[in-house]
Amino acid sequence: MLSSPSGAGKSTLSRSLLEKDDNISMSVSMTTREPRPGEVDGVHYNFTSQDEFDALVAADGFLEYATVFENSYGTPAEPVEAALRNGKDVLFDIDWQGTQQLNQRVGADLVRIFILPPSKEELLNRLKSRAQDSDEVVAKRMAKANSEISHWAEYDYVIINDDLKAAEAELFTILNAERMKRARQSGLSDFVSELIKD
């Protein structure tokens, strides 16, 4: 799980992880909202109707879901469970509320990483530089970012994204170490049985 406020570089880091590591795939959220220009169905979101969404909720088919401003968003369980069964890792890009729900459901196998911007000034710059925005719009984004940041202590790891290359290296270090966890190394039990048999 990668969470962060907007402007902390999460999208760039996610893209880099997916490009450089063949064993991880992105979890694509499902949503009832309309696609925005440039958004591709199945890539940015799986776009669906409210009825279909509600049916999947009723069937306990989401790992987490939420409704924001009359639009529903959720993480369908089936593709995630299929990937894990095939020995693949899954990358989630969800906010702190989704992380809490997912953590309840997935438990110890979830690795929660929070990405922070290097300073308040830099965060403000990144939030501003997106377009020619009014002070009010920027202030709203900053308030939203602060609200997300306030949940940093619910994560296992924290990366301060000062330098993109360094942050990327840190992300891969965490990924590789977590893969060395005993509980994630499949076949270890058989390997040890061979090692100690008479």
Added chain:
Amino acid sequence: MLSSPSGAGKSTLSRSLLEKDDNISMSVSMTTREPRPGEVDGVHYNFTSQDEFDALVAADGFLEYATVFENSYGTPAEPVEAALRNGKDVLFDIDWQGTQQLNQRVGADLVRIFILPPSKEELLNRLKSRAQDSDEVVAKRMAKANSEISHWAEYDYVIINDDLKAAEAELFTILNAERMKRARQSGLSDFVSELIKD
């Protein structure tokens, strides 16, 4: 905590960790047994009398201790706690019994790594190659190694030491990732306060 049977390469990996990382120091065990040829007081062990050892036990001054064949061995708490207070990491080279005791006392801050040999044949080779040993002596070592290996599932991480360079890299990956754990990054709370203040 690095544990392993003899012959898995633990000493070489420990030495490399201590040489290449300035922020980690070795915990030196205290023992009541006589120094063997080549053993240096304060380096391989802190050699002490049974009376002094017992006094430290009575004062709850050990993180873990045990008596093996009438000799006592233990990890004095004070140097470890001093190192941690100074922001240093501490490397322990103790068997599974000591690891269990230490885990009870130190809890979540203890990172337990188990090193396995790549195969039964290789383990046997390494146990034999130490000297011109009788079959009986080698069989005893093998039994001791198997007994240690049987506790592999009590560790957080497992490294199979097939190639020394690769095993060393894995060890550093674990160390560096663990240092990125939120709970171990000092000053993070103040950093975030600055980030979200008005």
